Amino acid sequence: MKVxxxxxxxxxxxxxxxxxxxxGFTGEILGVSSERSIEAARRVGxxxxxxTIEDAxxxxxxxxxxxxxxxxxxxxxxxxxxxxxxxxxxxxGSTKVTIETAARESLQHATFVGGHPMAGKEARGAExxxxxxxxxxxxxxxxxPAHPVFPEFREWIRxxxxxxxxxxxxxxxxxxxxxxxxxxxxxxALAAVLAHENPEAAAVAGPGLIDMTRLAMSSWDLWxxxxxxxxxxxxxxLDAYIAKLESLRSELDRNFEDGAKFARALRNRx
Amino acid sequence: MKVxxxxxxxxxxxxxxxxxxxxGFTGEILGVSSERSIEAARRVGxxxxxxTIEDAxxxxxxxxxxxxxxxxxxxxxxxxxxxxxxxxxxxxGSTKVTIETAARESLQHATFVGGHPMAGKEARGAExxxxxxxxxxxxxxxxxPAHPVFPEFREWIRxxxxxxxxxxxxxxxxxxxxxxxxxxxxxxALAAVLAHENPEAAAVAGPGLIDMTRLAMSSWDLWxxxxxxxxxxxxxxLDAYIAKLESLRSELDRNFEDGAKFARALRNRx
Numbered sequence: 001m002k003v004x005x006x007x008x009x010x011x012x013x014x015x016x017x018x019x020x021x022x023x024g025f026t027g028e029i030l031g032v033s034s035e036r037s038i039e040a041a042r043r044v045g046x047x048x049x050x051x052t053i054e055d056a057x058x059x060x061x062x063x064x065x066x067x068x069x070x071x072x073x074x075x076x077x078x079x080x081x082x083x084x085x086x087x088x089x090x091x092x093g094s095t096k097v098t099i100e101t102a103a104r105e106s107l108q109h110a111t112f113v114g115g116h117p118m119a120g121k122e123a124r125g126a127e128x129x130x131x132x133x134x135x136x137x138x139x140x141x142x143x144x145p146a147h148p149v150f151p152e153f154r155e156w157i158r159x160x161x162x163x164x165x166x167x168x169x170x171x172x173x174x175x176x177x178x179x180x181x182x183x184x185x186x187x188x189a190l191a192a193v194l195a196h197e198n199p200e201a202a203a204v205a206g207p208g209l210i211d212m213t214r215l216a217m218s219s220w221d222l223w224x225x226x227x228x229x230x231x232x233x234x235x236x237x238l239d240a241y242i243a244k245l246e247s248l249r250s251e252l253d254r255n256f257e258d259g260a261k262f263a264r265a266l267r268n269r270x
Numbered sequence: 271m272k273v274x275x276x277x278x279x280x281x282x283x284x285x286x287x288x289x290x291x292x293x294g295f296t297g298e299i300l301g302v303s304s305e306r307s308i309e310a311a312r313r314v315g316x317x318x319x320x321x322t323i324e325d326a327x328x329x330x331x332x333x334x335x336x337x338x339x340x341x342x343x344x345x346x347x348x349x350x351x352x353x354x355x356x357x358x359x360x361x362x363g364s365t366k367v368t369i370e371t372a373a374r375e376s377l378q379h380a381t382f383v384g385g386h387p388m389a390g391k392e393a394r395g396a397e398x399x400x401x402x403x404x405x406x407x408x409x410x411x412x413x414x415p416a417h418p419v420f421p422e423f424r425e426w427i428r429x430x431x432x433x434x435x436x437x438x439x440x441x442x443x444x445x446x447x448x449x450x451x452x453x454x455x456x457x458x459a460l461a462a463v464l465a466h467e468n469p470e471a472a473a474v475a476g477p478g479l480i481d482m483t484r485l486a487m488s489s490w491d492l493w494x495x496x497x498x499x500x501x502x503x504x505x506x507x508l509d510a511y512i513a514k515l516e517s518l519r520s521e522l523d524r525n526f527e528d529g530a531k532f533a534r535a536l537r538n539r540x
Contacts, residue, residue, distance in 0.1 A: 118476045138474060167474070178464060178471035183482040185518060186460050191529030193514040194448060198507075201448035202536055204408060204437070206388045211481045212453040213533035220526040227522065237468075238515065244463040245512050248455060249505070252497065256490040259461030263483035266472055 001152045005056035007032040007075050008067030009041035012092045012117065014129035016064055017046030019160035022131040032056050040126040057082040061149050063110075065091035069225035073102040076112075083110035088149035090115045094176065094222075096142050096169035098229040113150060114142030114169055116176075117162060122217055135161035142169045177233035181226060182241055184215050185234070191216035271422045275326035277302040277345050278337030279311035282362045282387065284399035286334055287316035289430035292401040302326050311396040327352040331419050333380075335361035339495035343372040346382075353380035358419035360385045364446065364492075366412050366439035368499040383420060384412030384439055386446075387432060392487055405431035412439045447503035451496060452511055454485050455504070461486035 004020065006013040009031045017029045031038050031047035038050035056063055057079055065072045072093050083089060087110045093099045096114045103112035119137040121128065139162035144150065157164050167175065191213040194201060202209075227234055248255055274290065276283040279301045287299045301308050301317035308320030326333055327349055335342045342363050353359060357380045363369045366384045373382035389407040391398065409432035414420065427434050437445065461483040464471060472479075497504055518525055 118474060120476070137476070140474065165473070172474070175468075175471045175474045178468045179473075179475045179479050182463075183460060183478045185515070186456055186482060187478075187533075188526055188529040189511060189514045189518055190453060190456050191533045192518075192525040193452075193507075193511050195528045195532035196514075197510050198445075198448045199532065201445045202532070203435070203449075204388060204410065204442070204445045205449045205536055206390070206407070208453045208457075208485050209449050210536065211484050212457060213529070213536060214481050215478050216526075216529040216533040218526075218530070220523055220530075223526060224523065235519070237463075238518070240467050241459060241463050242512055242515050244459045244466075245455070245508065245515070248459055248462075248508070253490055253494065255462040256458055256486075256488075256493060258465045259458040259483070259486040260488070260490070262465035262469065262472070263457075263461045263486040266475055266480065266483060 001061045001149055001156070002027040003030065003060045004028070004062045004064065005030045005032055005051065005060035006047060006064045006066060007053060007056065008065065008071065009033045009037050009047060009126050010066065011120065011124050011126070011128050011133075013064065013066035014041045014044060014046035014126035015119075015131065015133040016066065016092075016117075017041065018044065018129050018131035019134055020156060021045065023156065023159040025156065030056065030060065037126060041129070044126050044129050046126055046129050053078055054082060057084065057087070060087055062153055063087060063089045065089065065093070068222055069093045069095060069099060069229050072099055076102050076106040079110065080106035081108050083107060085109045086148070087111075088113065088145070088147050088153060090153065092117050094180070094226045095229040096172045100142060100169045111145050111147040113145050113147075116140040116172065122214070124219070132161070136163065138163050138165050140165050140167050140172055142167060142172060173230050174233050177230055177237045181230060181234045182237040184218060184223065185238055186241065187213055187215035271331045271419055271426070272297040273300065273330045274298070274332045274334060275300045275302055275321065275330035276317060276334045276336060277323060277326065278335065278341065279303045279307050279317060279396050280336065281390065281394050281396070281398050281403075283334065283336035284311045284314060284316035284396035285389075285401065285403040286336065286362075286387075287311065288314065288399050288401035289404055290426060291315065293426065293429040295426065300326065300330065307396060311399070314396050314399050316396055316399050323348055324352060327354065327357070330357055332423055333357060333359045335359065335363070338492055339363045339365060339369065339499050342369055346372050346376040349380065350376035351378050353377060355379045356418070357381075358383065358415070358417050358423060360423065362387050364450070364496045365499040366442045370412060370439045381415050381417040383415050383417075386410040386442065392484070394489070402431070406433065408433050408435050410435045410437050410442055412437065412442060443500050444503050447500055447507045451500060451504045452507040454488060454493065455508055456511060457483055457485035
């Protein structure tokens with residue numbers, strides 16, 4: 001693995017470049033993005049320079065797609081006929097079934113492995129990039145392809161401090177519907193109901209409401225793709241949450257205790 | 271204000287003692303609690319020594335009730351015939367209408383002012399006490415009684431760094447139903463629905479779920495009193511939240527944007 005191309009050098013893409021560099025990667029790290037993003041990523045040291053997606057298809061051993069989901073799907077269609085057999089393509093999309101299907105249908109020569117680094121922060125763009133963003137965080141692969149670049153890529157994932165995990169795409173999408181998309185909607189709905197029905201309650205807001213509305217600051221640009229590609233799973237989780245809220249009054253003590261146990265266990269995992 | 275008695279020297283009571291001391295209060299700070307709690311509060315320097323509630327009624331200029339809500343009501347009943355005219359009684363209860371009614375019905379000579387320091391953390395007990403707990407946090411008074419101790423007490427609230435705020439008890443209870451009790455239930459329900467229906471999703475949990483389930487670790491001991499004394503307001507907020515979640519699918523983009531705006535504004539208040 002000598003040449004890595006990162007398509008989409010926002011927070012995740014640029015952090016991946018920085019993390020690779022810090023972990024000792026000495027090959028080339030190239031960016032595919034708008035001129036402005038390339039300049040920002042170059043300035044923070046996340047990439048060496050910008051190239052076109054066609055050049056990336058010709059030269060890269062690994063192409064890392066870190067754009068919003070429908071952007072990844074578009075890039076896969078573009079790479080379909082031109083990406084070489086020797087190139088491994090991976091991604092950082094937050095849902096995996098739709099992307100994996102698109103890769104299977106698009107790529108004629110190259111191999112794809114779905115990926116999901118479960119890391120992030122509110123700030124966006126290369127300016128917010130952080131070489132330590134993936135440290136201690138799960139990095140999910142949806143398969144273990146028998147491609148010569150894969151073992152080396154996986155080794156770099158370990159070196160940048162991420163905790164590698166194998167989950168097939170459908171299981172991944174169901175799990176993130178509960179662990180990530182549902183919390184997002186719970187936070188958005190909480191902030192929205194306060195905004196629409198009782199904004200003056202902000203005057204007595206404490207750290208609890210601050211925590212509970214952090215996710216609500218997420219941008220709709222990103223989330224429209226995520227929710228749009230995981231609809232049925234998210235709907236099922238949302239229905240279960242609504243049912244739980246409706247039944248909360250009748251068994252409040254048991255829900256408090258079971259919820260507390262779950263929340264504590266979540267923090268005590270290695 | 272020479273003698274302060276703190277009835278209930280858990281996190282809030284002991285932090286109040288520490289904060290007073292650090293702000294330069296040189297009078298006596300006495301604790302009313304179980305032997306074990308008194309010992310813990312004395313050890314961290316939050317109180318000078320323990321006394322009985324009868325002694326507190328005889329000697330204190332200010333009695334600060336920082337027990338769970340129904341404990342405060344019980345103590346008010348106890349203090350009713352014995353607390354002197356010169357004593358100002360205040361509290362730290364999370365709901366105010368029920369407590370204020372109890373004070374009005376119980377106290378024969380002393381004056382009561384409802385209080386709510388909006389501060390806290392997960393850890394409990396005097397061991398977790400923190401002189402800086404109230405810094406920058408709202409401290410709500412439900413009235414401004416014409417009692418000689420009140421101006422001085424209020425001055426100490428400012429000196430310990432809290433932001434004093436006047437809100438009548440009913441308005442307070444409605445506002446905290448939205449800004450505090452609803453977020454608590456949203457967090458509890460989220461943790462409980464994961465616990466009961468998809469605990470294995472914890473394997474892909476990120477910082478979002480961690481934030482969203484912090485409140486769920488709160489103890490039922492405290493919350494049964496809070497929810498039990500603010501039922502109708504909490505129910506109304508919960509109903510509105512459920513309705514918002516149900517309608518979320520149809521206007522997801524608008525709710526995302528309005529929620530994000532509210533969440534950002536919450537962080538930009540002075």
